[in-house]
Amino acid sequence: MNEDIIQPNYYVLIRLPSLTLRVVQLIPHTTIHVGKFGAFYADDIIGKPFGYTYEIRDDKHVDVIYSSEGLFASSDVNIDKTEEDDEGDDESAQDDGKINTNETTIDDTSVQKLSMKEIEDLKKTEKGERIVEQVIKSHGAFDKKSIYSKAKYTRRKQQKFLRRFTPCSIGTSELIEHFALKDYHRILEMTPESLGLMMSLANVHPGGNYIVVDDTGGLVTGAMLERMDGEGTILLIHENEHPNFEIIKYLNFPEEMTNRMLKVMNLLQLYYPEEEEAVKKLSDEILTGMKSSRRGQYYRRVAREAELTTIFDQLQNSFYDGLILATSLETQSLLDKLIPALAGSRQLAIYHAAKEPLVDTAHDLMADLRVLAPTILETRVRKYQVFPGRTHPLMTSKAGGGFVLWGTRVVPSDDVRAGGKRR
Amino acid sequence: MNEDIIQPNYYVLIRLPSLTLRVVQLIPHTTIHVGKFGAFYADDIIGKPFGYTYEIRDDKHVDVIYSSEGLFASSDVNIDKTEEDDEGDDESAQDDGKINTNETTIDDTSVQKLSMKEIEDLKKTEKGERIVEQVIKSHGAFDKKSIYSKAKYTRRKQQKFLRRFTPCSIGTSELIEHFALKDYHRILEMTPESLGLMMSLANVHPGGNYIVVDDTGGLVTGAMLERMDGEGTILLIHENEHPNFEIIKYLNFPEEMTNRMLKVMNLLQLYYPEEEEAVKKLSDEILTGMKSSRRGQYYRRVAREAELTTIFDQLQNSFYDGLILATSLETQSLLDKLIPALAGSRQLAIYHAAKEPLVDTAHDLMADLRVLAPTILETRVRKYQVFPGRTHPLMTSKAGGGFVLWGTRVVPSDDVRAGGKRR
Amino acid sequence: QQTSHFLEFSTVIKENDLVLAWLTRDNTKPIRPIKDGAFHTRFGSFQHNTILASKYGTQIGSSSSTQAGFIHVLHPTPELWSLSLPHRTQIVYTPDASYIVQRLRIRPGTHVIEAGTGSASFTHAMARTVGVRGRIWTFEFHEQRFQLAAKELEEHGLASVVKATHGDVCKNGFTHSCGDTLDASAVFLDLPAPWEAIPHLTTVISKSKITRICCFSPCMEQVQRTIEILQKNGWLDIEMVEVSCKRWEAHKEMVRKPEDAIERLRDIKRRRMDGLNKRNARVDAERATLNLSADNADTDSATDTDRGKFKKANKSESPSSAEFNPWGKGKRIHEGEEGYEWKNVSKVEAELKTHTSYLTFAYLPPPMRVHEETINCD
Amino acid sequence: QQTSHFLEFSTVIKENDLVLAWLTRDNTKPIRPIKDGAFHTRFGSFQHNTILASKYGTQIGSSSSTQAGFIHVLHPTPELWSLSLPHRTQIVYTPDASYIVQRLRIRPGTHVIEAGTGSASFTHAMARTVGVRGRIWTFEFHEQRFQLAAKELEEHGLASVVKATHGDVCKNGFTHSCGDTLDASAVFLDLPAPWEAIPHLTTVISKSKITRICCFSPCMEQVQRTIEILQKNGWLDIEMVEVSCKRWEAHKEMVRKPEDAIERLRDIKRRRMDGLNKRNARVDAERATLNLSADNADTDSATDTDRGKFKKANKSESPSSAEFNPWGKGKRIHEGEEGYEWKNVSKVEAELKTHTSYLTFAYLPPPMRVHEETINCD
Incomplete structure (x- = not known):
């Protein structure tokens, strides 16, 4: 995940003047299609830093745009799409005291x-x-418009005619932006603010060993990887035969790193390790006589068995440094199983799109002396239009963001008299 | 409820520079005490319009303040109490580009x-x-302060030393303001925005006949009375021997009006009218022989019996024009009992401080074909500091406001095929 | 004086009454039922005669034989009316409108000034509250919009309460043709430049009581200029607020227990083992033919056979029902469907209104009079 | 290099370690346990030796015989640390801090510029994330505050990651004594006049990659000026947002069924009738003595007697338990107490934080280089 320079075969986010996004993989020598804005040669931007803006020429080659312009030729401020302007049925704009009704x-x-x-x-x-x-020149009444109205008109025409794009490196915030438009439910309506809050509350940093139950296709796991610098481990508990973290691929992590850091275990293995069947040990003699592919398979099974043994051991010995849940599974039984796996004073962060399940969980935790001060947080970002003279919050915005239940794993002491009440 | 002129014996709200409030009754010839701001003669302000500001003299008489000043000698804008200024540990103010660090x-x-x-x-x-x-003159460093800091300092000193007050007529918004500071739970943490929303959604207006279950001490009933102009009736369903609407008195309604408009019935009478014992009818002969006080009591019981008969009749004949619940009682059974009492297309508005009970009620109503499109609304007002150059929302504010469940009483038709699904 | 359903309740639907036909949560259409008329929708056609024979609030079935849809015929209220307006129309939404009415103390009998009229949706809400004893003077400078609003107010029986005027209050003040004294104690300004209108208020507001004002502006810069002029003109207790309102929908969320997930994993494992056993058996059979040693046969076949049986017992009903599928994966499950466990939750509407306008409030005390009347306190 | 509990996890508490003693939700105190030391609170005294024999997270009982209180000894995290700071201190709260980190793409290894340092609470959070491979240059112009922050960062083992400087970045730019190249790709400005500092950034931000900035300003006017200067200085994709965060508490609300209210009303009625009957009986007795007619005796006495019996059956336990009191009126009921029905609800904290600051974000692409390196695509 080189964040400076666009590497071959990287997934990148393409921002277009229409404010739509595309996630594309930059396979060398291929042509990248960005809908009605045309197509360009991947090789033209591979090796360049992220963040430049390009104009697509007719020959599919690109020209870099002078850096202070960006995606639009005019100033790059946020204009509320939902606000009606002069051309709509809205009241007129006003600027510098001059009223254009x-x-x-x-x-x-x-x-x-x-x-x-x-x-x-x-x-x-x-x-x-x-x-x-x-x-614009051919618009008969352009001069009669207010400054704001002119800007909105120009922006609309730019969105329609400019053949520009900006390739951006994909982080979890960009992935959210992409899936919010495409399939929001798949990432449990996660927002950057809720994801960021969880990463902070759960104290995710290099070298930690964390447990996660991740029904966001790997978004949450990806956010953890972003903050761990290749050091530490993530135990991914999942409910299927194979974990689903396919969207991690967009984050361009080296495969060596994810293979090393991610450990997986399904719920059956977590709850009933005794049902895990032992690998029948084979003698060197037999192994030597095997086909190499079969032998390889055998060694992988043995290694996996050893890995599971280590994880079972770690789970039983309060090895872990944090627990993150972002799942539609009922959390009470999961917590009962996983809280003992956490070392003392480590953090729990549980995400859910709706508040009610977390309220029930919080009640359970308040009765459970192993988690201190369970608290439900609801964080929301509100965006503004900041056009000069027309500052206001956006008129509408997408729902989402869910709720985060936060608590600290503690170890109740037998010495403390039962009379002591929770504060 | 004369809103223009302060009448004798009226309850009025006294606003003080400290931003505290007092509700006092202006009994003629009495002295009104407003804590450390002193005391004044009630007679001095009776007969004056609401909204003037007075300064208390040492002889307890008052002088009216030139109207463009109000409670503070300086401009009357809202300064956030919780924002730290230069004298605190905050970063410095800035105005007109000059930075005072x-x-x-x-x-x-x-x-x-x-x-x-x-x-x-x-x-x-x-x-x-x-x-x-x-x-201020004796403050050695006043000139070094920023404009904002000066204003805050001045305001603080005004709050301490000014002996001013403004008598305001009490409406339901003022009652909320008062109880929010005093005993917020008593009015179920109601806010003016939620109360106003309910009055609009339930379509309260002159001439309507409404049912209310009011656990706010009469605040909700008072808001209805404010909007009915003495025309129409309110049936107050309550759970005790006698209804509790004591805080209505602060709204200065004529007793004749409230007696005429308010009908009361307890839950036992609502659910089991058959348990209401008949008044044994007495012959004229016996009545003539009675003491007049006993006879009066008899006639009141007969009149009450007739009134109850009328109400029972109205409840059974879909007589009512709106239903408002603001109660901590479980609403499901209440609704089942009261929905049939509403005429077609009349509105329901149900308030609760927490959302969860309303969600359960909404689910019940969605399964009940007698209420169309149940919707839960959460309205919140956010206040700003608007001091020039220092515009921002208040840093903190009190929780409250609850949730309003809104729906429309409808009459499902037998003709409509059962296959028709709810939209 | 014409009656108005916005001011009085009615039970029976009469010919040419205003009826709001409720189709879906986002689709309400005003209709005027007339003898032998019909109302056509994508949910079917509805006969006016059926509507005319009904009371307000009734559910009406479609007369189309192919479309078994229905509508509800609703009694107008200002709130339902505002929901029936096209979305592009400029509307003061109910959460703002209801708060402004509460905060400006608009009550039966109040005199109100409104500028501009806009879609007149807020005008309806205020008219309902001021009632026949009250008055609303509403001003609109956009002529076409004024014509539309005036016509609608007339048709809705509100002409005696609402006086609509076409004019620019910023330039010409609150001039009107009715000839009466406005004497308003509540002012609502929904204008791009309220600061130009505010100085004109002096002559038209109440001489005897407090006047309360609300300026409704989408942008922060408008608020800043408005506050400046309010201060200059002696208005007191200036406060700016925002009203935000969320609409919550009640939903049911399926309860997915880890125990069920575990059972499903066991089921999958059994199937895989089963498949493996079958393959092994096949391989064995092949090997037997080829006379090879059977040292690769599964070690745990007893257990697996047992499990296989269990799986087969499950399978006996039908091939697909055999799979342990606790949450109806791959099926089309309706929210709250029986056979599953559900939890009541609430979700906010998908597209939230996050801003309408900033609301600036202030009040002006009545002018000082030289001779205050005195009330005898005895 | 010193270890820091903000960068690495530790299990056992060692002498002089930073330990956060959790007393209540609103009261967490940092302590440094030393041999034979003690920590005195209103919940009792706590022996350092007990703490030193414990692991992080342990609940510790007080050593006072009279006060049976307890504390939890917690491992520091930036979030718990910020909760332990006095309330008057200027803090970038966790909801803002965590969003800024996410949005500015602060990651392990990132170089960050921060001005001003303030209480250094956000500095801790960023240090945790950039880790030992990252760098934070933090500037504070208030000398006393700088001294405090620098000392604390040193004590917390963060000196190798965080370079604290005393200076006015608005006047003098981001000058520092470390002698190294800042080359920052993330900038956080929490200053009264960020527009004065922004032009100084050019020389200290990354030459090779995108730089992201966040300006943190409480007032709208500051935002307006900041945006102007950002535009002038070529920053792109300027966006302003607010982060609001609500803290919800799980509560239980008593379910009060109308049926219970009705039973209570019946009970009250019975008592009243009972009293009336007794009085009537007394009157009858008196009348019998006086030989008067008994025509006022209650008509419904049979029923009332029956009810009276029921009431008496209730009363038999104790005089006060006789009253039908389904919701424990007048008693001190604890939330969730057995014997009552409860519903899980959530309530927002009583005093909501409704504003911290406006957050203005933008980015600057790396400067164009004449000779762009080319990557061989083959």
Whole structure:
């Protein structure tokens, strides 16, 4: 996960002027298609730093854009898509005390002097930026607009005609952004703020050994890997034959690292280790006589058995440094099983999209002396439009973010009189 | 409830510079005590319009303050009490580009040249405004403060020394303000926004006939009365021998009006009308022979019996125009009993401080075809500090406001095929 | 005086009454039933005659034989009316509207000034509350919008309560043609530049009691300018707030117990072993033919056979029911369906309204009079 | 290199280790256990020797015979540490801090610039994340505050990761005495006038990769000026957000069924009738003595007697238990107490944090190089 330079075969996030996102893999010598914005050669951006913005030429090669411009030719501030402007039914914009009312507002189509055909012709010959200029120049009433209205109009035309893109390195925040638009339920409606909160509360850092139950396809596990620098381990408890952490691939971790750090165990193994069947040990004689592929398989089974033995041992000896749950499974029984695996004073963070299951869990934990001060946190980020003179929170936003139950693993002392009440 | 002029014996809300509130009754010829701000003669403000601000003189008479000043001598904007300023450990204020850092901040007590004794002496002879002036003049480092810091300092001194007050007419919003500081649980942590929302959703207006279960001491009933203009009725269902709506008295409604509009019935009467014992009818002969007090009692019992008969009849004939619940009783059974009493397309609004009971109720109602589209609303007002150059939301605020479950009474039709699914 | 369903309750639907046809949570259409009319929707057609024979609140089945849909015919309220307006329309939503009414102390009989009228949705809510004893003077500078609102208010029987005026209050103040004294004690300004209108208020607000104002502005910069002018004009107790309102939906979430997941894993393991046994058996059979040693046969076959039996017992019903499937994986399960365990939860609507406008409140005491009347306290 | 409990986990408590003694939800005190020492609280005294014989996380009973209190001895984390700081201290709270770290992509090895240091609580959180491979240059212009923070960071074993400097970044830029190249890819500015510091960043931020910035300002006007300067200085994708975080507490609410209320009303009625009957009986007795007619005797006495019996049956246990009291009115009931029905609910903390600061984010691409290295794609 080189964060500086785009590497061959990396997954990258492509930001487009339309504010849509694409996740693409940059396989050398391939052409990357970004919908109506065209296509470009992967090789043109491999080896370049992340964060530059490019314009797609007709020959599919790209030109880097002067850095202070970014995705849009105009200033890069956040304009609320849902806010109606002068051309809508909204009240007029105001800036610098001059009021532009929509008493005089006329519908856009009637004042645009360029015909659809003329615009199509322009698209064949001109760069996106020039088309936007032309369209604006041919707008009969552009000067009558307020500054805000002009900016919104220009932005709309840029979103339509600019053939720019910015390749971004994919971290967990970008993965969330991508899945929030695509399949939000798959990541349990996680937000960067809730994910970040969990990573902090659970004290995830290099060298720690953590347990996770992750129904987000690997997003939560990926966030932990981001913060562990290849040091420490993650025990992934899952409910299927094989764990599902497929979206980790987008994070471009070296395979060696994930193989080394991730340990997996399913619920049957966790609850009933005795049902795990012993590998029948084979003599060197027999092994020598085996086909090498079969022998390899045997050694892998033996190694896996040894790994499981180690994990069983660690689970029973309070080896772990943190527990994170992000699952739709009922957590009470999971906690009962996993709390003893945590060392004293280690942190628990449990995520759920709805609050009610966490309230029930919090009640259970309050009765359980092994977890101190269970608390449910609900963190939400609210975004603003910050266009000069038009500062306000976005009018609408997507639900999501869920709730995080936080607690600290403690060891009740037998010496302490039973009379002592919880505070 | 004359809202223009302060009437004798009215309850009024006294706002003080300390931002504390007092509810007092203005009994003619009495002295009204407002704690450390002194005392004044009730007669001095009876007959005056609401909304003026007065300064208390040493002889307990009051002087009206020039109207554009209000409670504070300086501009009347909302300053966040919880925000730390220059004198605290906070970062410095900034205004007009000039930065006043707290590198140079010195503690207040060391720069105030007036001694405690001198201030005490001032208080004996000077008006509050003059004391504030003197204290500011004697502050050695006042000029080094930022504009914001000056304002905060001045405000603090005003809160301490000004002997001003503003009598306000009491509406339900003011009652909430009062009880939020005093005994918030008693009004189920109701806020003006939740109360206002319920009044709108339940479509409370003059001439309607409403049912209410009100565990807020009468606050909700009072809000309904405020919006009914003496026309229509309110059936108050309660769980005790006598209903508790004592805080309605603070709203200064004429007794004639409340007697006429408020009907009461307890849960035993609602659920088991058959257990209501009939008044044994007495002949004119016997009545003539009775003592007049006993006879009066008899007639009251007969009238009450007739009233109950009417109510039983109305409950059975879908007479009512709205249902409001604000109770800690379980609502499911109450709703089952009261929904049939509502006419078609009338509104239900159910308040609860916590969401979970309303979620359960909403599920019940979704299965009950008599209520359309049950929806839970959570409305919250967020207040801002609006001091020039220092605009931000208040740093902290009191929890409360609860949740409102809203639905519309409908009449499922037998004609509609059972196959039709809820949308 | 015309009656209005926004001011009075009605039980029976009469011809040409305003009826709100409720189709779905997000789709309510105003209709005026007339003899032999019909209302066509994607849920089917509905006969006006059926509606006219019904009371408000009734569920009406469609008359189409192919579409078994239904609607509910609702009595208008300002809140339901605002839900029936097209989404693009500029609306003061109920959480804001209801708070403003509560906070400005709008009550039966109150005189209110509103500018601008907009979609008149808030006007309806205020009219309901001020009632026939009250008055609302509402101003709109956009002519087409004014025409629409005035017509609608007339049609809704609110013309006697609401006086709609076309005009620019920022330029010309609150001038109106009714000839009466406004004497308003509540003012609501939903204008791009409320600071231009505020100085014009002096002549039209109450001379005898407190006047309360609310300025409704989406942007922070508008608030800052508004506060400045309010202070200059002597308004007191200036406070700015935001109202935020979340809509929660009641849902049921399936309870997925780890114990069930474990049973499922056991089931999968059994199947795999079963498959392995069969393969081994096949291999054995092949080897027997080829006369090879059988040293690779599974060691744990007894246990596996037992399990295999159990699996077969499960399988006896039907091939697919054999799989242990505690949560109906791969099936289409309806929320709350029987045969599963559910927990009541609540979820916020998918698209949240996170901002409408900033609300700036203030009050102005009545002007001082030289001769205050005195009430005899005796 | 000194070890730090903020960077590494430890199990056993050693002498002079930093231990957070948890007393209540709002009261956590840092202690350094030493041989034969003691820690005195209002919950009793606690012997350091007992603490030193314990593992982190252990519940420790007080040694006082009169006060049977206890504490928990916790392993430090940046989050618990920030909870242990006095409330008046200026803190970047965990919901803001954790979001900033996530959003600025602070990871192990990241170079971060922070100004000002403040209470250094956020510095701790960032140090935990950047780890021994990372660096934080933190600047504080208030000398006393700087001294305190530097001392604390040293004591907490973070001196090798965090370089604290006393200085005014607005005036003098990010000048420091360590002599190393900052080359920071994450910048956090918690200053009254971030716009004065932003132009100084050019020389100290990364030359090879994207730099991300967060400006933390309580007031809207600060945000407006900050955005202006960010735009001028070429920062892109400028976005301003607020983080709000609610703390919910799990509670149990008593289920009060109307049926119980009804039974209680019946009970009250019975008692009243009973009293009435007794009085009537007394009156009858008096009347009998006076030889008057008994026409006022109660008509429904049969029923009432029956009820009276039932009541008496109840009463037989003890005089007060006779009253039907389904919800323990007048008694001191603990939340969740047995003998009552309870529903799980959640309540938000009584005093909500409704604002901390506005967070303005932006990024700057690395400067264009004339000779871009090329990677061989084959």
